[in-house]
Amino acid sequence: MTPKHVAIIMDGNGRWGIKKKKSRNFGHKQGVKVVEKIINEAIKKKIKYLTLFTFSTENWKRPKKEVNFLFKLLSNYIDEELNKLILKKVKLKIIGNINKFPNFLKRKLKQAEKFTKGKHKIQINIALNYGSKEELINTVRKLNKLNLPINEKNIRENLYTKGIPDPEILIRTGNRNRLSNFLLWQLSYTEIYFVSKLWPDFEKRDFNKIISEFSLVRRNFGGIK
Numbered sequence: 667m668t669p670k671h672v673a674i675i676m677d678g679n680g681r682w683g684i685k686k687k688k689s690r691n692f693g694h695k696q697g698v699k700v701v702e703k704i705i706n707e708a709i710k711k712k713i714k715y716l717t718l719f720t721f722s723t724e725n726w727k728r729p730k731k732e733v734n735f736l737f738k739l740l741s742n743y744i745d746e747e748l749n750k751l752i753l754k755k756v757k758l759k760i761i762g763n764i765n766k767f768p769n770f771l772k773r774k775l776k777q778a779e780k781f782t783k784g785k786h787k788i789q790i791n792i793a794l795n796y797g798s799k800e801e802l803i804n805t806v807r808k809l810n811k812l813n814l815p816i817n818e819k820n821i822r823e824n825l826y827t828k829g830i831p832d833p834e835i836l837i838r839t840g841n842r843n844r845l846s847n848f849l850l851w852q853l854s855y856t857e858i859y860f861v862s863k864l865w866p867d868f869e870k871r872d873f874n875k876i877i878s879e880f881s882l883v884r885r886n887f888g889g890i891k
Contacts, residue, residue, distance in 0.1 A: 677840025678864030
């Protein structure tokens, strides 16, 4: 059984850069190369949705130089890869609140969403300035404003992930066994795979091994089969 939706917390870039006696930013740059490999592998596996935790609401606490580097890295990625993504029939969707981002980056992100809107093989959800607690609070506020009852259906239909099936698999690299405020609502019945490798060391075979292991899992959702 191939999962429809895989989510990934790509942890360990900065630590990898330091480990290599270079900079945290060097690690972030290397991490982008791994993203490309995993996108290609997900397309081969016919996975329909891939969600990548790219910048959290807590990441603003990092040094300003590092935050600016991450923004530049994302901007350069769009410049260099957008046409390739269109050719591969990849649709990009931003989940999170990007209002605090620099104007030039907001424009690029919105253009990338617009240009990749057509027929696609896979949808890549890029979680930017994303925090699950903030998402849930904003959803409840929205429901109150619309005078809608607070129930599971209405919450689900007003999250950033509206219309996207919940992930069957969450992968977290970096030797950290926690969710870090990521998709807390959506991960209620997700199979979680914690990987000790830092993200730049994560390989296609690691990804494929997890997909293979998942195919053997019986998912009962609280029932008995």
